[in-house]
Amino acid sequence: xxxxxxTCCRACNNSGIYSVVIFIYLSGGxxxxxxxxxxxxYSGSYFQAMSTLLHKPPKNxxxxxxxxxxxxxxxxxxxxxxxxxxxxxxxxxxxxEIPLIKEGGFxxxxxxxxxxxxxxxxxxxxxxxxxxxxxxxxxxxxxxIKPYKKPLIDPIKYFEERLKSMQW
Numbered sequence: 001x002x003x004x005x006x007t008c009c010r011a012c013n014n015s016g017i018y019s020v021v022i023f024i025y026l027s028g029g030x031x032x033x034x035x036x037x038x039x040x041x042y043s044g045s046y047f048q049a050m051s052t053l054l055h056k057p058p059k060n061x062x063x064x065x066x067x068x069x070x071x072x073x074x075x076x077x078x079x080x081x082x083x084x085x086x087x088x089x090x091x092x093x094x095x096x097e098i099p100l101i102k103e104g105g106f107x108x109x110x111x112x113x114x115x116x117x118x119x120x121x122x123x124x125x126x127x128x129x130x131x132x133x134x135x136x137x138x139x140x141x142x143x144x145i146k147p148y149k150k151p152l153i154d155p156i157k158y159f160e161e162r163l164k165s166m167q168w
Contacts, residue, residue, distance in 0.1 A: 053137040055125060063113050063152035070106040071125045071137070081128045083107045089118035089152075113152055122149045 054072040061067045073083060083102075086095040092115070100107040111121065124147040127135040140146040 053125060053127060053135055055137055057148050057150060060153050060158065061111065061113075061121060061150045062155045062158070063118070064155060066110050066112045069109045069111055069123065071100070071108075072106055073127055073135075075127065075129065075135075079129045079131060081130045083125070083127050085109045085123055085125050086147075087111065087121060087123035089113070089115055089122075090120045091115055091118050095122075118152055120149055120151045122147045124148065 052074050054074070055070065058067055058069070069085065071083065071085075073080065083100045084097050085100060086097050087109075088095045098109060100109055107125075111123075113121075124145050125137050129135075136145050138146050138148060
C-alpha cells in the first residue's frame with residue numbers, strides 16, 4: 001500500500017523529535033555527571049527528608065470504622081531501629097506512641113476510633129535509625145513537625161451529602 005502525503009510528512013516531522021529524544025537519553029548520564037558537587041548536594045535539604053518518608057493521608061477517616069495509616073520508609077532495613085506513630089484524638093490529653101511493624105513494604109497502623117465523642121485525630125510518624133538519626137513526617141518549611149489533623153466523619157452524613165451532590 002503506497003504511503004500518502006500526510007503519512008510521509010508526519011513521519012519526517014516525528015523523526016526529528018525521535019532523534020532529539022534519543023540524543024538526550026544517550027547523553028543524559030554525562031550531563032548529570034558534569035554538575036559540580038555543590039549543585040547536586042541535597043544532604044541537608046527539606047526535599048531529601050520528605051523523600052525518605054512517604055505517607056499519603058487518607059481522604060476521609062470515618063468515626064465508626066478502622067482506617068489504615070501507612071508509611072513507606074526509603075532507608076536500608078538494617079539501619080532502622082524503630083518506626084512509630086504518635087497520635088491522639090481531640091478528647092485525649094496526651095499523644096500515644098505506637099511502634100509499627102512492616103507489612104507488605106509499608107509500616108502500617110490500623111486506627112480504630114475507640115473513644116466515643118472524638119471529632120478529630122492528630123498524628124505524625126517518626127523513624128529512629130541505628131546510627132542515632134531521627135526522621136519525621138510531616139514537616140513544615142522550617143523542619144519542625146507539623147502533625148496531620150483529620151476530622152472524624154460520620155459515614156451516614158458523608159454519603160448522604162455525596163448522594164445529594166450527585167443528583168440533578
